Amino acid sequence: MSMLTPSGMGGKYKVTGTAYPRMRRPRRRGRIVAAVVASVVVLGLFGWGAVQLFHVFRGDDGDNQASGSPQNTPSCAPVTPATPGKPMALPQPAGVTVSVLNATARGGLAKSTADELAKRGFKVARFGNAEPPYDKKVTQSALIVAGPAGEAAAREAGTQVVGSAVKIDPARKGKGVDLLIGNGFSALASPADVAKARVVAANPPPPKPSCRPVSPSATGPARKS
Template identity: 75%
Template sequence: MSMLTPSGMGGKYRVTGNQYPRMRRPRRRGRVLAAMIAAVVVLGLFGWGALQLFHVFSGGDKGDTKANAAPQNSPSCKATAAPTPTGKPAPLPLPGGVTMNVFNATAKGGLAKSTADELAKRGFKVAKFGNAPDPYDKKVAQSALILAGPAGEAAAREAGTQVAGSTVKIDPKRTGKTVDLMIGTGFVTLSNPADAAKARIAAANPAPPKPVCAS
């Protein structure tokens, strides 16, 4: 037995040599590693929070807000669905309920009388015909210009079905339901009855108005 062996210890507990063995507690590496990971997570959270506070107080969200917000003055247009044709005549007066004056605004002679005669055959009431007054004489470029007051608007639209490419003009100062049909330089002939009937159906289902966009 060595001098370094404590009393009562022998066998496998025999200590040999000239020094006592150092008795150390086993290291708890798992706890140390967990503490290090927790410290890293806490520091990361603190850093992220500080970054968010800096972003808010420095006005960093202004650019994103402007990018995501819709422009204040952008047009807001909503398309209108086209009406479904019904195949029914337009709610216009019959030719017998339309009284009109036929005027020739072209340089071609006799056009007012021949047109008035044909319209009379189709049932329209022709009050008079002749050359167009000075404000319109040789100044109507389209096939026909149809003038009427507010009370004669429906009659004017009915007269317009007889001349393809005609334009209806409503004069708010005009009274009565009588219609003036000014034959223009673009006039060739009256629409045939079949085309006039199609024009009445189209007038029953007018194209939807164009959407108005707010600027």
């Protein structure tokens, strides 16, 4: 008698097929999934708690950590408050002696510019090519170079070229100025632009405030050892 034949059937009936009756209750996958998720949540809570305790023992500020700002990032404090630029009475063009120097690769700019400045009342000392320290190195429209005694004259000369910059050389003597024509030069400013530039040159805007790095440990509360 086959082991699969029920008792008393004399082997007439047999169990066929590939599936066999289960001898135990099927597992419920939902319970297994729920248990896994609960384990992950519990482990996450334990990990978060451990991180918080770590920061508490280190004395970190929770607000700074939440905002993502690094603890050792220095802040910027102004060294001195911004003060208005020093007003200065500008001389008339007749009181300015200027040397016109071409710092570009374009020929003829020095003479044509010098002639136009002379028509506007400036005293032209000379014109020609710029010296090697400035030759082909002036990127703006013009650079006005003068000594401390010629600062007012340099500002006046700078009003004639839109986008020009003034450089004061402490080692330079006298009131004469050099007008270095740069790569951005196209022409002298119009009379209307000159009038506007004179107002700005006589009353320069306040300088940008400078700052120094401040360590957080220098401004934060002292810790007890």
